[in-house]
Amino acid sequence: MFLRIFIDEVNRGLDRVYQGLDDEGNRVLVGRGPLAPAAYLVLQEVNTSAVSGAEDIADLVLKNDDAVIVVENYFTSDGHGHNYGGYLTYSQLDGRQGAVVLLCHDQNSSLQTDGWEYASVVTYGGLLDRLRLAIDSDRRYQQKHPEPYSFIDQMHRKFVKGRGPVEDHQVLDFVIAMCATGEARRYGELPHTSAAESFANDVAEQARERFGEGREMLGRVKVRLRNFSAQHLEGQLNATLGDGFVSKVSATYAGTYQWTVNFELPDDGEKFGEARLQLKFGPSAWFANEKDPHWKRTVDPEVADYSRLFLTRAKTKEVRQSEVTLQEVLDGLAPSDRRLHDEIVQLLSDSD
Template sequence: MHRKFVKGRGPMEDQDVLGFVVAMCETGQAKRYQERRQDVAAEQFANELADQAKERFGEGRDLLQRVKARLKSYCAHHLLRQLNATLGDGFVRGVSAGYKGIYQWTINFEIDDSLSVDFGEASFQLKFGPSAWFANGPDPNWTLTVDPDVADYTRVFLTRASRHEVRQSTVSLQEVLDGLSPDDRRLHDEIVQMLREPTTGPSGI
């Protein structure tokens, strides 16, 4: 969000500045440009934004926790059963969500995967929000990732450690919040497809 309208410490490009001004107009904040003391108006605006950002940040964290609880419940009660019916009884031994920090928005699947690799992640996972962003970008352990230009963080992501791969699912976080139907098989189908593909190392070996 900071990078959207801020470019280092220098001035932004004209197109970015224009986008900022348009956003000010669309949100009714353009009236601030009428103030005689623009330095005072700018400081007041910055303080109000800071207060709103703090409030939105807290609301965002609460929302992420609700998504996590509902997604874990769906996985433990419905998706686990679907996967075991397809891949064999006991293939998925359990579902957990005990990670901390940037990894905490992750649902881990305990699966029978003889090709598992150990870089601190479970063999198969669902990730969303900050955890999906981190896996798909800054984390160097994941080498097969979603193109940043098409990555949509309103959706649930899939990861398979033995392939060092991140994929984007068709299931949205809003759908998770609204409640996925017990017979919704989209995640099942996407997971099965990913698990049945050949496993390669990070260098393609």
């Protein structure tokens, strides 16, 4: 999987035409096709120089009978004195399809000179982001292969998280917020380490208060949602689906599962370990949707909105996002509000 991702990233970085050399050493534009994601022998520290006695060591060389990929691995996209033409010529020996790659932490196009502007640039982050996404789409991988998953996760945190324009934008938002709230003075305090420690202590104290307030608020949501479900939603569902279809409403789970309201339904033969129909919110909804491998049909984390309720059905191992918000539950749902009724009926209808 990683090799396929790497070859795909190399192909994305190479233009349809790129810089080659003719028999006299002059640069010309040479057409090329994409490299195939086949098996490659991987070599390290390979001398690419054709000049006797001279050395120009490439960090990695991938080769098979059809293609050779010469890789310069450096913290930024800089050939830093290596001979691009020599790398390219080496990659094309014996009529093979050749490519030269700059593998790096960050791309800085201004450093790509002396032919390196024609190299394919592949970043650690680009590779690891795609690899992490691929293995996270298979919920069984983490359970079956915990050690390599942990290694990939650590690499992802080191080279991807906290990097890039999105994260830079978030940091910029933080600085702007510091200015808007009168906390920007801290940036001028010396020593910087003491200023940072003082700020961290102040934030930690507020975080402890907010964390406790958050648990208390989640408890109020749970009580109000359970009461609405028992007093109104159960009757709505039984009126539509048959008297006694919902036999009981409860909210007795603990731990990560405690922010859940359970609906006991007729036995459908599914032995799942949780109630056959549930309303989840907050941490319980997040865990079911993004971490619990038992749920197979979930909401894309990119669009999941945890300010809303979530519905689950054990029979189909499905999680759906509701239109109803936690704020609406706190404010009090009207007895005539049938949105949850309609969403549950739709979930049951779609699943059967």
